[in-house]
């Protein structure tokens with residue numbers, strides 16, 4: 001029986017007929033039932049569903065943050081030293097209170113175990129890349145959140161472990177399932193792919209967004225630095241694709257429907273938090289917004305999310321103070337940047353932005369960073 005988390009319903013139906021002799025319409029009905037209720041009578045279908053291995057919760061102003069772990073079977077493409085070993089992935093459900101006071105949940109998905117990008121401020125980046133997730137393992141996180149933890153998931157962000165554009169084929173295949181009207185039926189504009197700026201991946205993503213059914217996919221860029229010197233220090237991806245190349249790729253992302261392009265900026269004391277840094281950020285964003293406004297729009301293309309740094313384990317940097325974060329936000333706004341502050345959630349259980357990672361694996365630093373080799 002095909003894996004119902006790996007393919008959209010129509011494909012599942014035709015494969016179930018070809019592989020198991022199942023009538024297509026019955027297979028499609030079973031697919032719909034599984035995604036809508038979480039139930040299936042078919043043991044071959046249930047065999048594809050992974051259980052949750054651990055759940056941790058923490059309260060915040062908006063409700064309860066839930067971090068959950070899922071165990072993955074060993075796969076042949078794991079990093080040397082971990083071949084044959086079971087792995088865990090982490091996902092986080094984050095409560096948000098909307099404008100009308102209604103609580104919704106954003107699901108932060110992982111796209112890889114570990115990450116090759118080695119961002120200096122990030123817990124996952126200290127692990128190296130162990131392996132990329134399959135479409136089924138990505139959709140499995142949604143399935144677990146929706147049907148095992150029984151949360152309504154209104155938004156999905158690819159901001160967990162891994163760089164989604166470094167696993168783009170599988171991430172796109174997973175989104176194909178997540179947005180399938182026979183399956184999870186998550187509205188595409190509620191799904192955001194967040195990247196550190198792999199320019200080749202952004203170019204492919206932009207081309208995908210020109211295809212029918214893909215126009216309104218959300219994109220977020222982790223900028224985190226005001227200039228190439230600082231970005232080179234904390235984000236090795238910048239060695240290969242400096243800010244000018246990143247900005248050109250961002251301008252080329254199609255803007256259907258007027259959704260904002262999120263620019264993530266983790267504020268790290270002593271690294272990227274000076275007054276002149278705010279001015280450099282404004283200089284970086286201006287051409288992106290000018291290109292957008294030249295097309296007849298009346299509000300800026302970008303929304304800058306200012307994120308107070310969550311210290312990773314053994315971090316050389318502290319978290320910024322509230323006052324300093326608020327002051328930097330005011331500076332950005334005074335410079336005409338549309339900016340918001342993201343509240344820190346989940347810091348104590350290592351479930352906040354840049355903090356997902358496994359300490360045991362991390363100690364082993366297994367993977368050569370292909371980007372650093374290209375410097």
Ligand code: SF4
Pocket residue numbers: 115116117118119122123124125126160161162163196354
């Ligand atoms: S911030 Fe994202 S891209 Fe950078 S190391 Fe962490 S998980 Fe990877």
